[in-house]
Amino acid sequence: MSKDPDRLFAQPLAQVPDFAFNEDVVRVFPDMIKRSVPGYPTIVENLGVLAAQFAQPGSVLYDLGSSLGAVTQALRRHVRTDGCRVIAVDNSAAMVERCREYLNGQDSMFQELLPVEVIEGDILALTFQPASVVALNFTLQFIAPDQRTALLSRIRQSLLPGGALILSEKLRFNDAEEHALLTDLHVAFKRANGYSELEIAQKRSAIENVMKPDSLEEHRERLLAAGFSKVVPWFQCLNFASLIALP
Ligand SMILES: Nc1ncnc2c1ncn2[C@@H]1O[C@H](C[S@+](CC[C@H]([NH3+])C(=O)[O-])CC(=O)[O-])[C@@H](O)[C@H]1O
Numbered sequence: 001m002s003k004d005p006d007r008l009f010a011q012p013l014a015q016v017p018d019f020a021f022n023e024d025v026v027r028v029f030p031d032m033i034k035r036s037v038p039g040y041p042t043i044v045e046n047l048g049v050l051a052a053q054f055a056q057p058g059s060v061l062y063d064l065g066s067s068l069g070a071v072t073q074a075l076r077r078h079v080r081t082d083g084c085r086v087i088a089v090d091n092s093a094a095m096v097e098r099c100r101e102y103l104n105g106q107d108s109m110f111q112e113l114l115p116v117e118v119i120e121g122d123i124l125a126l127t128f129q130p131a132s133v134v135a136l137n138f139t140l141q142f143i144a145p146d147q148r149t150a151l152l153s154r155i156r157q158s159l160l161p162g163g164a165l166i167l168s169e170k171l172r173f174n175d176a177e178e179h180a181l182l183t184d185l186h187v188a189f190k191r192a193n194g195y196s197e198l199e200i201a202q203k204r205s206a207i208e209n210v211m212k213p214d215s216l217e218e219h220r221e222r223l224l225a226a227g228f229s230k231v232v233p234w235f236q237c238l239n240f241a242s243l244i245a246l247p
């Protein structure tokens with residue numbers, strides 16, 4: 001893994017451009033996501049553990065918005081089910097290129113890993129194969145809000161009996177006081193991880209037009225509207241949570 005520290009927002013910018021998953025972000029991404037998302041390492045590792053419980057023989061496991069393939073690597077560490085394969089999809093060419101390198105590294109260090117295919121493409125344009133596990137790990141928040149239900153419906157249609165969608169997201173809160181408290185605590189988390197007030201403020205303005213979090217209630221209602229039968233939160237750390245949605 002690249003060890004480059006995230007200093008992308010350390011210098012004052014005359015105008016903060018909208019956040020994009022470009023080569024600069026790719027270079028620092030492992031550091032950025034670990035220092036920005038409370039609970040991220042726990043979510044990724046346990047996503048593999050959860051997936052092993054839902055994986056069905058001979059099926060596909062999807063990692064949608066795979067970035068550098070952290071979830072794909074966790075799936076390959078934990079899932080031993082016969083005939084499964086992983087399909088990782090991301091629409092950032094820079095992410096996909098580096099993801100393939102990391103997965104080649106994993107292949108050279110471990111034997112009998114699940115086969116994996118990394119596709120550079122838009123998850124909104126994907127034709128889903130019958131799947132037992134679909135991971136959307138901090139990806140849905142970057143999809144246009146008016147496209148989210150249709151995407152989840154297509155995922156629901158592709159899910160096999162016994163399978164699951166695992167959805168991790170930054171949360172908004174309908175209660176203003178709860179929202180303000182958890183937002184402040186997230187800022188404290190970033191500060192404790194070495195980000196300056198300037199870095200925190202410039203990153204906030206970079207993501208505000210591209211990343212639109214929903215509340216837990218909105219997620220639950222949308223997942224039920226998309227045809228899921230049950231929504232079970234399994235993790236929350238401050239304003240970041242992960243849910244299991246059953247077909
Ligand atoms: N329409 C789209 N189609 C495909 N990919 C997309 C799309 N929109 C955004 N992405 C991709 O979704 C990823 C979101 S990051 C996921 C972290 C990863 N899951 C992890 O567990 O490390 C989350 C974050 O950075 O907060 C980026 O790589 C985008 O290129």
Ligand SMILES: O=C(O)C(=O)Cc1ccccc1
Pocket residue numbers: 032033036037170203207211
């Ligand atoms: O940094 C933040 O405030 C976030 O909400 C998470 C994040 C992490 C990595 C890229 C974009 C957003």
